[in-house]
Amino acid sequence: MTFAANTMNVPSARLPFATHHDGRFKGNHILSVSQFSLEDLAYIFDVAEEFRLIVRRIGIMDLLKGHVLATLFYEPSTRTSSSFIAAIQRLGGTVVPISEVRYSSVSKGESLPDTIRTLESYADVIVLRHHEVGAAALAAKYARKPIINAGDGIGEHPTQALLDLFTILQERGKIDGLIITMLGDLKNGRTVHSLAKLLSLFKVKINYVSPDALKMPADLKSLLQEKGVQQAEYSDLHPVLGDTDVLYVTRIQQERFEDPREYEHLKDSYVITPEVLQGAKSEMAIMHPLPRVGEISMDVDDDPRAAYFRQMEYGLYVRMALLALVLGKA
Ligand code: ASP
Numbered sequence: 001m002t003f004a005a006n007t008m009n010v011p012s013a014r015l016p017f018a019t020h021h022d023g024r025f026k027g028n029h030i031l032s033v034s035q036f037s038l039e040d041l042a043y044i045f046d047v048a049e050e051f052r053l054i055v056r057r058i059g060i061m062d063l064l065k066g067h068v069l070a071t072l073f074y075e076p077s078t079r080t081s082s083s084f085i086a087a088i089q090r091l092g093g094t095v096v097p098i099s100e101v102r103y104s105s106v107s108k109g110e111s112l113p114d115t116i117r118t119l120e121s122y123a124d125v126i127v128l129r130h131h132e133v134g135a136a137a138l139a140a141k142y143a144r145k146p147i148i149n150a151g152d153g154i155g156e157h158p159t160q161a162l163l164d165l166f167t168i169l170q171e172r173g174k175i176d177g178l179i180i181t182m183l184g185d186l187k188n189g190r191t192v193h194s195l196a197k198l199l200s201l202f203k204v205k206i207n208y209v210s211p212d213a214l215k216m217p218a219d220l221k222s223l224l225q226e227k228g229v230q231q232a233e234y235s236d237l238h239p240v241l242g243d244t245d246v247l248y249v250t251r252i253q254q255e256r257f258e259d260p261r262e263y264e265h266l267k268d269s270y271v272i273t274p275e276v277l278q279g280a281k282s283e284m285a286i287m288h289p290l291p292r293v294g295e296i297s298m299d300v301d302d303d304p305r306a307a308y309f310r311q312m313e314y315g316l317y318v319r320m321a322l323l324a325l326v327l328g329k330a
Helices: 038-057 079-090 112-122 135-142 158-172 190-199 218-226 260-266 308-326
Strands: 068-073 094-098 125-130 147-152 179-183 205-209 230-234 246-249 285-287
Touching: 038 158, 038 308, 068 079, 068 112, 079 094, 079 125, 079 147, 079 308, 094 112, 112 125, 112 135, 125 135, 135 147, 147 158, 158 190, 158 246, 158 285, 158 308, 179 190, 190 218, 218 230, 285 308
Parallel strands: 068 094, 068 125, 125 147, 179 205, 179 246, 205 230, 246 285
Antiparallel strands: none
16 A cells, blocks of 8 residues: 655645735734635745745744744643744744733733733734634734734634645645545534635535534535535545545544533544544545544554644644734745
């Protein structure tokens, strides 16, 4: 069986769109993937690719020297928070990290607008994760500095979707024509919400595989339908696995369940093992936004199709690009 090569060491694929640089990202918030055009994506990915090569060769640069990032996380995070911190540091900037809001004035009852006003007095850009849908948009209303949405409840996770798309491009060399299968908690998973919206800019087919109770929200499916995206729903992976080019696995989002018994009932709905993958294409990419809690067996990690660890590295370069762009330095 032949597998797709790990493409991390070869020049990356590019989106076939003329790129531009008119500074239109400068000072902008990043709140939803809906704000991006194909040209924007091509430009972001070109910058990310440039940073990938520089980081590999040199490690650090001083493009954002003198700039300060504030990270404000009301929900847990490993990859998003640490990759943004690494991103600003690799670009020569510094960071004010607030990842334990219970030790900040938030626990004294400070409002989100006031916390944002505080941080923007010290920093040039703010990365915000919050448990409420629309929190980043609310913060942006009050902010004079760019707000980057790092996840708002079950709403969106735009920077994750950008790095997911960059990963698909790197792993599969193109986006158009692919069959993408999203698996797991499609109701509560903000990463699949953002990724599906972003994929609607391309000619792809999306399969949704989930338990009945965790289906992709109807409004999102209608939105994609209006844009002409071919979509199909299943409760079992088996019928679609053989045709799938990208298998995007998600965690059942325990923290979104009101009834813990319902979570217990659904948590082991799907487990990807080497046996399950026997019917899959040899060049299929397996992705996961992480953390995984059992839905991909560790026995899959050595399979060259397992792209989820490369995916998190790509996140560093995409987030470096976003910081440089909103600060007008790319
Ligand atoms: N890390 C991703 C997020 O923040 C995925 C997850 O938590 O399951 O949405």
